[in-house]
Amino acid sequence: MRELLRSLPALSGTAPAFDAEAVPDDPLELFVDWFTTALSRGVPEPHAATLSTADVAGQPSARVLVLKDVGPEGFAFATDARSAKVEDLEVNPQAALTFWWQPVVRQVRISGAARFLGEEASAEDYLARSPRSRAAAASVRPGRELASVTDLRDAMARSRARIDEDPGFVLPTWQAWLVVPDVIEFWQGSLDRAHARVVYRSCEGGWSRGLVWP
Numbered sequence: 394m395r396e397l398l399r400s401l402p403a404l405s406g407t408a409p410a411f412d413a414e415a416v417p418d419d420p421l422e423l424f425v426d427w428f429t430t431a432l433s434r435g436v437p438e439p440h441a442a443t444l445s446t447a448d449v450a451g452q453p454s455a456r457v458l459v460l461k462d463v464g465p466e467g468f469a470f471a472t473d474a475r476s477a478k479v480e481d482l483e484v485n486p487q488a489a490l491t492f493w494w495q496p497v498v499r500q501v502r503i504s505g506a507a508r509f510l511g512e513e514a515s516a517e518d519y520l521a522r523s524p525r526s527r528a529a530a531a532s533v534r535p536g537r538e539l540a541s542v543t544d545l546r547d548a549m550a551r552s553r554a555r556i557d558e559d560p561g562f563v564l565p566t567w568q569a570w571l572v573v574p575d576v577i578e579f580w581q582g583s584l585d586r587a588h589a590r591v592v593y594r595s596c597e598g599g600w601s602r603g604l605v606w607p
């Protein structure tokens with residue numbers, strides 16, 4: 394593996410033109426610009442991000458999920474209240490979201506406190522999902538031991554029947570969350586390693602920003 398890993402290229406995408414010294418005041422504007430560029434340049438599933446959390450002992454944990462919304466308030470995702478990530482966030486709301494868009498050699502790092510968006514937003518998110526994904530969410534017990542794959546398939550079939558019968562059913566454990574950013578970093582890789590890093594920090598009345606060394 395050592396030889397194989399060392400033979401693999403990194404930063405092999407094509408970075409779009411980017412002037413790190415001419416960025417907008419609002420990081421959200423830059424995020425939307427980078428996101429839409431990623432999409433138009435064929436980045437697969439650019440809305441997938443790694444959410445990092447830590448438990449009460451500081452033990453970190455990270456997993457991929459999809460971004461559900463983004464706006465001046467923050468970055469929204471949805472998940473099950475019984476999941477490990479929610480257990481973490483309930484004792485330690487500090488979280489990070491990391492996007493890696495390989496074809497454009499861009500990474501976006503967001504960190505801040507996460508907060509539950511409430512029952513209405515959670516129900517709205519749940520009902521916006523396809524019947525199949527509502528059934529899947531309704532049949533699982535996140536992280537609990539599963540005796541067999543058949544048990545999972547059977548539970549999904551039962552949930553699907555229930556949802557087809559009652560399309561207004563809302564899974565009570567489904568939750569929408571928001572990461573409220575304190576820091577947002579835009580990173581663009583370069584083959585000569587002169588990577589661009591622009592870091593925005595939230596401050597009284599808006600955002601401060603600056604370049605940092607790679």
Ligand SMILES: Cc1cc2nc3c(=O)[nH]c(=O)nc-3n(C[C@H](O)[C@H](O)[C@H](O)COP(=O)(O)O)c2cc1C
Binds near residue numbers: 456459470477536
């Ligand atoms: C591309 C992709 C998208 C995913 N989207 C979500 C999501 O939106 N919400 C979610 O709870 N889990 C999502 N998952 C599953 C999570 O990675 C994870 O397995 C699950 O949420 C349990 O994580 P936890 O036990 O650390 O809480 C996704 C996984 C992948 C690979």
